[in-house]
Amino acid sequence: QVQLVESGGALVQAGGSLRLSCAASGLTFSSYSMGWFRQAPGKERDFVAGIGRSGINTYYADFVKGRVTISRDNVKNTVYLQMNSLKPEDTAVYYCAVRRGVVSTESVLYEYWGQGTQVTVSS
DSSP: OOEEEEEOOOEEETTOOEEEEEEEESSOGGGSEEEEEEEOTTSOEEEEEEEOTTSOOEEEOTTTTTTEEEEEETTTTEEEEEEOSOOGGGOEEEEEEEESSSOOSOGGGOOEEOOOEEEEEEO
């Protein structure tokens, strides 16, 4: 049974930083690309960042480029999302997801999802 468990969400002030983690189990972690998505109330789920199986290839949405870094540890079966210079518009539930293929920005192409972690950025 595949499980993805996100953690690290919190209430922070604008300009602050957070590191989200997503621990995976029940799968051969290094065989999957990982993605982080976010969804704000009343909005669609948006791609934030993705990382390939080896961790070499990374991809970012334009609205987070320069502020966010995705990384993975294939020994700990965990993917991370370091977020800096947070803005109120970053407020959302952040989800991690996995897929066997290459990183995609399309949420429908991901096979398994975590339950999400809330990030709230106050102004």
